[in-house]
Amino acid sequence: MKSKAIGAVRNRSVGTQVKAKHSMSLFELILVGVGGIIGAGYFLGSGQPIRMAGPAVLLAFAIGGAITAQTIGALNTLAVDHPSPGAFKTYADAYLGKFTGYMQGWTYYITSILTIASEAVASAVFARLWLPSVPVWMLAAAFALIVLAINAFGVQNFGLVESVMSVVKIAALVGFIITIAIVIFAAHPATLGRTSASSSLTLFPTGISGLAQSMLIVIFCFAGIGVFGTAAVELKEPKHLDRGGIAVVTILTGLYMLSIAALLWIVPYRTVSTKASPFVQALMTAHLHTLAGILNAVILIASFSVMAGSVFSANQILVSLGRYREAPSLVSRTFGKRRVAYGALAFTTVGVAICIALSYVLPSSVYTFLISASSFLTFFNWFIMLLTLLAWKRKNKGKPISKLAFGQPAGTYVTMALILVMTGYALVEKSQRLGFFACLGIAAVIAIAYLFVRKQAHPPEA
Numbered sequence: 001m002k003s004k005a006i007g008a009v010r011n012r013s014v015g016t017q018v019k020a021k022h023s024m025s026l027f028e029l030i031l032v033g034v035g036g037i038i039g040a041g042y043f044l045g046s047g048q049p050i051r052m053a054g055p056a057v058l059l060a061f062a063i064g065g066a067i068t069a070q071t072i073g074a075l076n077t078l079a080v081d082h083p084s085p086g087a088f089k090t091y092a093d094a095y096l097g098k099f100t101g102y103m104q105g106w107t108y109y110i111t112s113i114l115t116i117a118s119e120a121v122a123s124a125v126f127a128r129l130w131l132p133s134v135p136v137w138m139l140a141a142a143f144a145l146i147v148l149a150i151n152a153f154g155v156q157n158f159g160l161v162e163s164v165m166s167v168v169k170i171a172a173l174v175g176f177i178i179t180i181a182i183v184i185f186a187a188h189p190a191t192l193g194r195t196s197a198s199s200s201l202t203l204f205p206t207g208i209s210g211l212a213q214s215m216l217i218v219i220f221c222f223a224g225i226g227v228f229g230t231a232a233v234e235l236k237e238p239k240h241l242d243r244g245g246i247a248v249v250t251i252l253t254g255l256y257m258l259s260i261a262a263l264l265w266i267v268p269y270r271t272v273s274t275k276a277s278p279f280v281q282a283l284m285t286a287h288l289h290t291l292a293g294i295l296n297a298v299i300l301i302a303s304f305s306v307m308a309g310s311v312f313s314a315n316q317i318l319v320s321l322g323r324y325r326e327a328p329s330l331v332s333r334t335f336g337k338r339r340v341a342y343g344a345l346a347f348t349t350v351g352v353a354i355c356i357a358l359s360y361v362l363p364s365s366v367y368t369f370l371i372s373a374s375s376f377l378t379f380f381n382w383f384i385m386l387l388t389l390l391a392w393k394r395k396n397k398g399k400p401i402s403k404l405a406f407g408q409p410a411g412t413y414v415t416m417a418l419i420l421v422m423t424g425y426a427l428v429e430k431s432q433r434l435g436f437f438a439c440l441g442i443a444a445v446i447a448i449a450y451l452f453v454r455k456q457a458h459p460p461e462a
Contacts (some may be wrong), residue, residue, distance in 0.1 A: 024234040026244055028163060032309075033248035035166020037224040038173070038255070039306030040122035041115075043299045045371050046221060046260065047274040049214035052429070054205040054269045057214055058257050063418070064218040065253030068225065070415040071382045072245045073405025074389035075228045080241055081392070081399060087226065088385055089320060095391035096384070099450060104384050105321050106446045107377050108226070112314035113348065114374035115223065117355030119307045120144040121367050124359070125276065126300045129293070137360040144352050147307040151315070152345055165305035172298045173255045176279055180262035183286045205269070212425035216432055219382075219422070220375040221256065224306070226313050242402050249404065314351075315344040325456045365431065372435025376426070377442075379419050386412050386419075 024032075050057050075088060084090045089108065093101030117140070124139035131139065204211065228245055235241060259279070263272070266282040273281045277299060283292035319341050322332025330343035359366040389405065389412055401408055426432050 025236055026240045029244040030247045031163045031166040034251050035169055036309045038169045040119050040303035042221045043277050044122040045217055047272050047278040049217045050269050050272045053210045053214040056204045056211045060211055060214045060218045061256045064222050067415055068222040069249045069404045070411055071385055072225050072228050073402035074385045076241050076245050076402040091388050092384055095388050102326050102450055105317055108381055109314055109317045111374050111377040112310045113351040114370050115310045116307050116352050118370035119303050121359050123300055123303045126296050129296050140356045140359050148349050151311045162305050165302050169302040173259045177258050177262050184265055213429045215422040216375045216426035220371045223378045245404050314348050315341055318344040326453050368431050369435050372432040373438045376436050376439040379423055383419050386416050
């Protein structure tokens with residue numbers, strides 16, 4: 001059965017390659033990759049791993065970069081061998097079986113829903129700098145509705161808008177790093193006397209356990225690598241996919257580590273905020289209130305690109321599930337001249353609404369819950385991607401493997417082991433357990449639902 005599925009993947013891949021427009025350049029891939037990953041979750045959520053690990057969080061982000069590289073390497077290897085719009089779901093179907101592919105598709109979809117909701121809640125937190133009396137749930141709902149409406153009615157040159165937002169986010173982090181460097185070494189040398197670096201030189205103030213516990217949120221900051229699953233179909237030069245992956249991982253890891261290192265020079269890790277952006281807090285501490293307001297606005301605006309991209313990705317995977325008959329057929333139907341999948345969009349809207357409703361019921365802990373649940377599901381998705389690579393290797397000995405999947409096969413096994421260890425350590429943190437148990441419940445519901453769809457499920461016609 002699996003050999004037939006693999007053949008079907010290759011047949012559909014050939015057809016896709018012929019029909020594909022190959023409209024994406026390498027530079028656009030890098031922009032979309034970096035911009036689609038850096039979101040409000042990093043600008044707000046990074047406060048938690050900093051508090052958990054202290055200065056060792058820099059090592060945590062380096063490890064996160066290595067794990068991300070291995071996962072993108074697995075995805076790139078498969079995508080270059082036989083590009084497919086279904087990407088990782090299609091590959092899991094072919095190499096690990098229909099049930100695994102089904103679970104991979106649905107958990108990725110749920111992860112996208114949680115990402116949309118977490119970005120909306122984070123955006124609401126940023127907006128409260130100017131609108132402190134408006135409830136978080138109300139602002140989050142407003143932002144989510146705007147993004148959903150954009151996907152429903154569309155705007156011209158939306159791809160251009162996405163690229164511009166990517167540049168804005170990269171520029172914001174680079175600007176923050178340069179500004180703090182100026183504050184430290186030129187404009188306000190007295191600041192050095194009260195920095196965390198001068199007051200706490202211990203690399204592991206919370207021990208190895210603090211470093212391990214911080215990894216759940218660190219991985220959340222790297223999530224969103226799905227673009228590499230379909231990029232091989234869109235790239236003008238598919239052979240450049242690996243170059244794009246290397247650039248994205250390098251830029252992301254470098255920006256994350258440099259910006260957090262700059263932050264830790266200004267704000268002692270024990271006082272880093274988990275309720276507001278630690279980067280805005282750092283600028284406030286340096287008495288750069290105007291720049292803090294500008295950065296807050298930039299983060300708020302740029303977060304829309306992550307939400308919009310997540311809505312698009314969620315709808316794409318849901319449409320794919322519908323075509324496989326693993327979701328209601330309505331979600332795969334398109335309407336109007338622009339062929340919008342309004343069924344999938346309606347399904348996504350309901351999911352986001354349920355998640356945002358939690359910000360009304362659990363206003364103080366909803367953000368931690370959303371990013372924890374999203375991260376646990378990301379661990380599952382990445383583990384399956386790595387497992388799929390190992391299954392692919394057994395059937396394709398001698399074929400080239402992505403440079404990002406370095407140290408094969410040991411690199412893949414070590415990465416999978418790290419994911420399991422990080423999952424265990426994350427459960428030590430009480431605030432993250434609820435997200436884990438929610439994920440178990442979601443996985444159970446998805447698995448039970450498979451009993452009702454397995455007989456009718458089958459790959460779409462080529």
